[in-house]
Every structure is written in structure tokens, then in C-alpha cells.
Amino acid sequence: MKHLVALLFCALPLHAEILAGVAKVDITDRTMPVNDPCFAKALVLKSGETTAVLVTVDAVAIGGIGRIGNGFLANVRQELGDLADEVIINASHCHGIVRTDLQQLVVQAIRDAAKKLVPVKVSAGVGNERRISENRRMLLKDGTQTDMRRAYSMPRDEEVVSTGAIDPQIGLLKLDHVNGTPFAIVYQFACHPIMNPPSKGNSADYPGFASKVIEEATGATAFFVQGCGGDINPVHYKEVSRPADAEPLGTMLGASVLAAIREFDPQNDTTLKISREVLQLPRAADFERRIASIETEQKALVAALKPTNINFKTFLPLLMQHKIFPDMPSHYAQGYLDNAKPLQQLDADNKALVESYLGNLAIMEKLTRLNANLALLKKHLADTQAANSPTLDAEVCGLRVGAFKLVTFPGEVTVQVGLNIKKAAQDANAHVSGYTNGYIWYTATEGQRKNTGYAQEDCDVLVAPEWQRLFEKKALEVLQQLAR
Numbered sequence: 001m002k003h004l005v006a007l008l009f010c011a012l013p014l015h016a017e018i019l020a021g022v023a024k025v026d027i028t029d030r031t032m033p034v035n036d037p038c039f040a041k042a043l044v045l046k047s048g049e050t051t052a053v054l055v056t057v058d059a060v061a062i063g064g065i066g067r068i069g070n071g072f073l074a075n076v077r078q079e080l081g082d083l084a085d086e087v088i089i090n091a092s093h094c095h096g097i098v099r100t101d102l103q104q105l106v107v108q109a110i111r112d113a114a115k116k117l118v119p120v121k122v123s124a125g126v127g128n129e130r131r132i133s134e135n136r137r138m139l140l141k142d143g144t145q146t147d148m149r150r151a152y153s154m155p156r157d158e159e160v161v162s163t164g165a166i167d168p169q170i171g172l173l174k175l176d177h178v179n180g181t182p183f184a185i186v187y188q189f190a191c192h193p194i195m196n197p198p199s200k201g202n203s204a205d206y207p208g209f210a211s212k213v214i215e216e217a218t219g220a221t222a223f224f225v226q227g228c229g230g231d232i233n234p235v236h237y238k239e240v241s242r243p244a245d246a247e248p249l250g251t252m253l254g255a256s257v258l259a260a261i262r263e264f265d266p267q268n269d270t271t272l273k274i275s276r277e278v279l280q281l282p283r284a285a286d287f288e289r290r291i292a293s294i295e296t297e298q299k300a301l302v303a304a305l306k307p308t309n310i311n312f313k314t315f316l317p318l319l320m321q322h323k324i325f326p327d328m329p330s331h332y333a334q335g336y337l338d339n340a341k342p343l344q345q346l347d348a349d350n351k352a353l354v355e356s357y358l359g360n361l362a363i364m365e366k367l368t369r370l371n372a373n374l375a376l377l378k379k380h381l382a383d384t385q386a387a388n389s390p391t392l393d394a395e396v397c398g399l400r401v402g403a404f405k406l407v408t409f410p411g412e413v414t415v416q417v418g419l420n421i422k423k424a425a426q427d428a429n430a431h432v433s434g435y436t437n438g439y440i441w442y443t444a445t446e447g448q449r450k451n452t453g454y455a456q457e458d459c460d461v462l463v464a465p466e467w468q469r470l471f472e473k474k475a476l477e478v479l480q481q482l483a484r
Contacts, residue, residue, distance in 0.1 A: 016272075018045060018046070018119070018120055018122055018175075018270045018272055018402075019046045019117035019118060019119055019120065020043065020044065020045050020175050020183060020184060021042075021043075021112075021113040021115065021118065022044075022183070022184050023041070023042045023110070023113040023116070024109070024221055025039065026038070026039055027039060027040045027057070027058065027059075027098045027102050028096065028097075028098070028099065029099050029100070029202060032097060032202060033202065034202040034203075035196060035200045035201035035202060035203040036204055036209070037202075037204065037208070038058035038059065038094070038096040038204045038208065039058055039208075040055060040056070040098075040106050040109055041056050041109070041221060041223050042054075042055050042112070043055075043113065043221075044110065044114045045272055045401060046117055047272035050273070050274065051083060052086050052272060052273075052274040052401070053080075053083055053087045053088065053110055053113075053114075054088050054090070054223065054399065055087065055089040055090070055109070056089075056090050056092065056223045056224055056225060057089060057090070057091050057092065057098070057102075057106070058096050058204040058208060059093075059094065059096065059098045059102075060093055060095050061091050061435060061439035062089050062090075062091050062435070062439055063439045064438075064440070066095075067097060067098050068098065068102060073089060073437055075103055076089070076103060076107055079107045080107060080110060083110065086274050087110070087437075088274070088397050088399055088406075088408060088436060089436065089437055090225045090408065090433055090436045092193055092204065092205070092207045093192060093193055093226050093412075094193035094203065094205040094207060094208070095193075095198065096203050096204050096205070097202050119177075120176060120177065120178070120183050120184075121178060121180070121266035122173070122174070122175060122266065122267060122269065122270060122401060122403075123173075123266050123403075124172060124174070124264075124402050124403040124404035125172050125174075125260060125261070125264050126169050126171060126172060126260065126428055127169070127172055127187070127256050127257055127259065128168050129168055129170055129256040130166070130168040132206065132234060132235055132249040132253055133166050133168075133232050133234060133235055134163065134235045134236075134237070135163045135164035135165060135232060135233075135415065136148045136149070136164075136192075136233040136237070137163065137164045137231050137448070137455060138155060138160045138161075138162070138164075139160075139161045139163070139164075140159045140161060141159055141160075142453075145451045145453045145455055146369065146453050146454070147455035147456055147457065148237065148238050150238075151368075151372045152365065152368040152369045154238060155365075164415070164416070165416065166190075166191075166232055166415060167190045167227065167228065167415050167418055170187055170188065170253075170257060171187065171188035171225070171429070171431035172186070172187055172188075172404070173186040173401055174264050176266060182218040182220035183221075184220050184221045184222075184223065185220045185261065186225060186404070187210075187223070187224060187225070187257045188224075188225040188227050188406065189225075189226075189229075190227030190228045190415055191232045192232060192233050192234065192237075193205030193234075194233065194234065194237065195234040195237060195244050195245065195246035195249060196244060196246045197244055205246045205250070206246040206247075206249040207226075207253075209249070209251055209254065210250040210251070210253040210257065211223075211250075211254070212254070213251055213254025213255065213258070217258055218258070225431075226433060226434065226436075227433050228415050228418030228432055228434055230411070230414035230434060230442055230457055231448075231457050232415050234246065234249055235249070267403060269402040269403050270402065271400055271401075271402060272400065273399070274399050275397060275399075275482070276395060276398075276437075278393045278396070279393070279394045279396050279470065279474055280393060281391060281440075281464075281466075281467045281471070282390060282391055282467065283384050283387070283391060283392055283463065283464060284380070284384065284462060284463055284464045286464075287377055287378075287381035287384065290459070291378060294370050294454065295374070297370060298367060298370055298371075298374075301366055301370075302367070304359075307356075308356045309353055310353050310354075310357060318353070318354050319354050319357075322347075322351055322354055328343075328347075329347055329350070330343050330346050330347055330350070331343055369454065370454060372456075373454040373456065373458070373459040373460075376456065376460040376461075377459045380441070380460070380461060380462055392440060392462060394410050394438070394440055394471070395408075395436075395437045395438055396408065396409060398482050400482040403429045404429055404431075405427065405430045405479055405482045405483065406432075407430075407431075407432055407475045407482075408436035409434050409443070409471060410434070410436060410439055410440050411435075411439075411440045411441065411463070411467075412434055412441060412443060413432065413433075413434035413471075414442070414444045414445055414448060414457055417432070417445060417468060417471070417472065418431075418432040421472055421475045421476060424472070424476050425479045427479065430482075430483075440462055440463065441461055441462050442456065442457045442460045442461045443463055443471070444457035444461065445468055446465040446466070446468045449464075450465060
């Protein structure tokens with residue numbers, strides 16, 4: 001692959017001092033109901049001639065979707081001038097609505113942070129949190145995979161064989177004042193922040209509550225960095241028996257961060273490195289085939305719908321009668337003693353109607369899933385045709401602060417990709433983040449991309465399956481260069 005931007009690695013001896021500055025600004029659009037505030041936070045790091053800027057934004061993406069436009073990153077860099085190449089901006093992927101003047105707010109936060117540099121001690125490590133996330137993909141008995149979304153229903157319980165993995169690791173970077181008091185805490189975790197529905201009002205979701213816990217306990221500025229959460233949901237995301245609430249999940253994550261950093265000691269590693277390059281990825285070329293496949297399946301499902309003599313009003317009581325009283329659903333026992341045959345025939349006829357209606361419901365649920373994902377495929381086919389290019393650009397950044405190492409990517413990376421890279425790196429302090437410096441939609445594994453069951457990660461996509469191999473190779477190279 002041809003690299004459009006050369007690597008910008010630079011490093012200093014281990015005894016060099018690291019300076020850091022932070023700034024935080026409320027970016028919540030308050031023209032609408034607000035559940036909890038959204039923030040942009042800037043962390044500016046400097047060691048000798050090397051400067052690195054990490055910005056975290058409580059927003060859905062850096063371009064592509066949501067209120068942040070596609071020109072946001074370029075405009076921020078243009079305004080920053082000398083700091084342009086050193087900026088890494090990660091979106092938490094919460095669905096909060098940001099202010100329309102976000103660009104000016106972020107630039108000002110970076111400038112404010114750069115004016116307040118102080119010496120810091122650096123430490124890094126990892127925490128663990130298994131309670132708040134679940135993989136939203138499910139392997140079904142027919143060998144296909146589906147996913148859980150609010151856009152369509154879950155598959156039938158009897159069809160589900162297994163679910164995918166999660167990544168419980170919390171990547172941690174802790175910066176302390178020279179007197180030992182906490183200054184900034186960067187914590188990286190992989191999970192969609194979508195527990196609070198839009199009806200609750202504007203929200204930073206669980207990362208907002210986690211950061212609040214951390215900041216109130218330590219006095220430091222907390223920076224949440226989204227990981228490879230493309231197919232990871234908040235646990236019990238589809239639950240309907242109680243109101244959705246992100247605060248308990250954020251509180252647990254915040255508590256796990258606090259527990260982990262208590263074990264940290266400042267480390268004698270003041271390395272500061274940053275890199276940036278553009279990776280050219282092949283665009284997907286299978287849209288027409290996949291669209292045709294879904295449309296063929298839709299026709300077959302519609303043809304499989306069975307005529308029934310009942311509607312939902314009559315179906316529901318019949319279903320309950322036949323499930324609760326399967327031997328004599330239509331009448332008291334006395335009615336079956338004198339002349340059972342008419343009632344038995346009625347029961348058989350009604351049971352057949354109930355089974356047909358249940359089958360129609362299952363078809364309706366499948367059609368709903370297919371319709372939602374077909375619309376995504378058609379959208380990205382149109383976008384690909386309009387782009388008129390076989391490749392798209394994806395910015396890959398690397399950041400090292402002390403032992404903490406981070407490689408970033410602009411897609412919604414699914415969890416197995418991050419796990420693969422971290423396993424290959426063999427470095428507990430190496431971490432992988434999507435949702436950074438741009439947005440190129442979902443970037444699922446090659447196996448997920450070829451799934452014939454159709455899930456959002458498979459269809460809401462611009463890249464070909466080969467993207468995974470190219471990115472995993474590049475990410476490992478970046479982490480290895482950071483480690484030197």
C-alpha cells in the first residue's frame with residue numbers, strides 16, 4: 001500500500017521531562033432536553049521538540065454521521081497551525097448532540113491546554129471490567145450470524161448457539177503532578193455508549209458517568225478513549241422490563257478504573273512519540289451481489305407467508321389457551337365428555353392457525369432485519385459509486401506516553417480485530433482504538449463481512465474484507481515502532 005503521509009515518529013531519551021496541560025469544555029446542545037452533559041477534553045503533551053495532542057469528544061463520530069461534518073478534522077488542523085500533525089481526536093461514539101460551534105470550542109480547548117503545561121510523572125497499566133458489556137453478534141444454528149439492534153427484533157431463543165467475545169481490558173495512562181497528586185487519567189475501553197435512548201435527552205452515556213466518578217474521586221481530568229467496540233453493546237441493551245440507564249454501567253467502569261490506578265507507581269519512562277500516516281484501503285465491491293441475495297431471500301420469505309383466518313386480536317387468546325391448556329383449550333372438561341369430536345376438530349384447526357400465525361411473525365421479524373440492512377447496503381453502494389475510486393483513505397495514528405501505547409483508526413472496528421492486534425503485539429500496554437481522526441463506518445472482520453445472515457457490521461460498511469489484514473499488519477508495525 002502506498003503511504004500518503006510519511007511517518008512522523010520522534011522520540012527523546014528516557015530521562016527527558018514530560019509536560020502536560022489539560023482543558024475541558026461543555027459541548028452539549030442545550031436547545032433540547034439534556035440528561036447529562038457532553039464534553040470535549042484536550043490533553044497536550046510535550047517533551048523537548050515533541051508535542052502530542054489527544055482530544056476526546058462526547059459525540060457519535062468525527063465526521064460521517066452526527067453533527068460533526070467531514071471537514072471538521074481538517075479545519076481544526078488548519079486553525080492549529082504548528083500543532084496540526086500532532087492531533088489525535090477520538091469520539092466516544094455516544095449519541096449526544098453537540099453544539100454547532102464545536103470546532104471553535106475544540107480548537108480553544110487545545111490552545112488553553114497548551115498554555116498550561118506543567119511537569120508530570122507518568123505511569124501506565126491496565127484494569128478489567130467484565131460486567132458492563134456484551135457482544136451483540138449471535139451465531140445461529142444455520143451457521144449465519146445476526147446482531148442485536150433497536151432497529152429490529154432479536155432472533156428466536158432456540159436459534160441462538162453462541163455469542164462473540166468482549167474485551168474487558170481497560171487501557172490506562174495516569175499523569176500525576178510532581179507532588180504526586182493526580183493530574184489526568186486516560187482510560188480506554190471497548191463498548192458502544194448507547195444505553196441511554198434519545199428519549200432520555202442529550203447524554204454522554206456511560207463514559208460521561210465513568211469520567212464523573214473518576215474526576216470527583218481524584219480531582220484529575222478523565223479522558224475516555226473508545227476502543228474496538230464496533231460489535232460490543234452495553235449489557236442488557238435490549239432489556240424492556242425496566243428503564244434504560246447508563247449511570248450504573250458508568251459507575252462500575254469508573255470504580256474499576258479507580259481500583260486499577262491505586263496499584264500504579266510512577267514509572268521511569270518519559271518517552272513521548274506520535275505518528276500519523278494514511279492507509280489506502282480497498283472499497284467493497286460486493287454490494288450488488290449482496291443486495292441481490294437479500295432481495296432473493298425477501299421474495300422467498302414473502303412467498304412463505306401463510307393465509308390465516310385470524311388476526312392478532314384473535315391469535316393472542318388462542319395462543320394462550322393452547323399453551324396453558326393444550327389438552328382441552330376450547331372448553332371445560334365437561335364439554336369434551338359427551339361429544340368430543342367437534343371440539344377436538346376445532347382445537348386442531350385453531351392450533352394450525354396459531355402455528356401459521358407464529359410462522360408469519362417469524363418471517364416478519366426476518367424481513368425487518370433484511371429491510372434495515374438492505375437499506376444500508378444500498379446507501380453505501382450509492383456512496384461508493386459517487387466516490388468513483390477503488391480505495392478510500394484511513395488515517396492510522398500512533399501515540400506513546402511512557403509505557404502507554406495506542407494505535408488508532410477511523411472505523412467502527414469490531415472487537416476481534418483489536419484482540420488480534422494486542423495478542424500479536426505481546427505488550428500489555430498496547431491498545432487499539434477506532435472512531436479516531438475521521439469516520440469510515442463499520443470495519444468488521446473478514447469473516448463477519450462475508451456473513452450471509454446479514455448484520456449491521458456486515459452491511460453498514462464501505463471497505464472490502466481485505467481491509468482487516470492490511471490494518472492489522474499496519475497497526476502491529478506502528479505499535480512495534482512505538483515500543484522501540
